[in-house]
Amino acid sequence: MSNDWKPRTKAVHAGTRRSQYNEVSEAVFLTQGFVYDSAEQAEARFQSLGDDEFIYARYGNPTVRMFEDRIASLLGYEDCFACTSGMAAVSGALTALLKAGDHVVAARALFGSCLYVLEDILARFGVEVTLIDGTDNAAWDAALRPDTRLVFFESISNPTLEVVDMRHVVEKAHAVGALVVADDAMATPVFSYAAACGADIAIVSTTKHVDGQGRLLGGAICGAKDLIRGPIEAYMKHTGGAMNPFTAWTHLKGLETIDLRVRAQSDAAYRLADALADHPQVAAVRYPTHPAHPQHALAQAQAASGGTVLSLEVKGGKEACFRFLNALEIVTISNNFADAKSIATHPATTTHQRLTQDQKDVLGISPGLVRLSAGLEDVDDLIADLIQALDRLN
Numbered sequence: 001m002s003n004d005w006k007p008r009t010k011a012v013h014a015g016t017r018r019s020q021y022n023e024v025s026e027a028v029f030l031t032q033g034f035v036y037d038s039a040e041q042a043e044a045r046f047q048s049l050g051d052d053e054f055i056y057a058r059y060g061n062p063t064v065r066m067f068e069d070r071i072a073s074l075l076g077y078e079d080c081f082a083c084t085s086g087m088a089a090v091s092g093a094l095t096a097l098l099k100a101g102d103h104v105v106a107a108r109a110l111f112g113s114c115l116y117v118l119e120d121i122l123a124r125f126g127v128e129v130t131l132i133d134g135t136d137n138a139a140w141d142a143a144l145r146p147d148t149r150l151v152f153f154e155s156i157s158n159p160t161l162e163v164v165d166m167r168h169v170v171e172k173a174h175a176v177g178a179l180v181v182a183d184d185a186m187a188t189p190v191f192s193y194a195a196a197c198g199a200d201i202a203i204v205s206t207t208k209h210v211d212g213q214g215r216l217l218g219g220a221i222c223g224a225k226d227l228i229r230g231p232i233e234a235y236m237k238h239t240g241g242a243m244n245p246f247t248a249w250t251h252l253k254g255l256e257t258i259d260l261r262v263r264a265q266s267d268a269a270y271r272l273a274d275a276l277a278d279h280p281q282v283a284a285v286r287y288p289t290h291p292a293h294p295q296h297a298l299a300q301a302q303a304a305s306g307g308t309v310l311s312l313e314v315k316g317g318k319e320a321c322f323r324f325l326n327a328l329e330i331v332t333i334s335n336n337f338a339d340a341k342s343i344a345t346h347p348a349t350t351t352h353q354r355l356t357q358d359q360k361d362v363l364g365i366s367p368g369l370v371r372l373s374a375g376l377e378d379v380d381d382l383i384a385d386l387i388q389a390l391d392r393l394n
């Protein structure tokens, strides 16, 4: 039944489980453990767990399960394991699925912490990682090998907004028997195309659009039941990265409004890109589905929207960029995105400060690059704020 629902209906209703009180709003089950009617029932639960049976919150919890079912349904996957953060989901999924001697191909335009997991942690455990230009289909073809176990990329990269041709990568990866893991944070759960393109696993930092109001960290690993309730659950439940019930409850409320919020913020991001593209103090604007983006045709073919984030290259390097940021009156300076409040980030000195100059150059993280996350304010106010700050650079 619920499989036929449209996404907005799923985001409000999928996964709902009611207690004996028949509450309207989902209950938050703040409990670590569960009581058994008899010793025999406890023994049976430890032998095999039914769908609505729980034994310990590190393994599963009714509120968390509602959230897992709801977001899996929204993204078009069979199942989900909810985690403490987006990075717990990324590191958990990769560690659960890989072993020493495996080969991984990954796009190099990655969130700093993802790069650390791939380059430092996995390498330490004997996994060979080949980093490539994820926008170059020929580079994927050349890097994939018969022993490639897994490929990893951000559907849309943070902060440079590069777009991966997901159908191509999935087809080529599956041809060598590799699993495809997409970090789907920037694509947003509303416009996600990972399932439609055949990605085996989509990882969502639910800290971003699912919370949407800058409160709680969370992550979700979505995929087929045999992967999620197989190696992923086994790894996550024994290593302790399960989402807490209060976060899951807040996320359930977040999903009820996510469609409205993300559509409004995505429209705002497009309008900001449009309004800033021709400003004399702006060298370049990037938003995946905007004509100013070199890959906009691919982005448009894959998704109805490019998400809630755009980037701009301010002329005059770091000095001008800082003056621009300091002149903003509505847009806040922070390093998060997907908040109801619009946020400007200077990646080169904050989120990507750790990278060497060479790495920054290769990734295009220049001193003038600003990542802008469009919030829920009136778009005309945002445009006016950004333009007044740019105008001061003259």
Ligand SMILES: *Cc1c(COP(=O)(O)O)cnc(C)c1O
Pocket: 085, 086, 087, 088, 090, 111, 113, 114, 154, 158, 183, 185, 186, 205, 206, 207, 208, 217, 218, 219
């Ligand atoms: C934010 C982010 C993460 C990490 O998520 P947290 O919830 O902060 O741990 C991973 N990947 C991408 C692309 C992100 O934007």
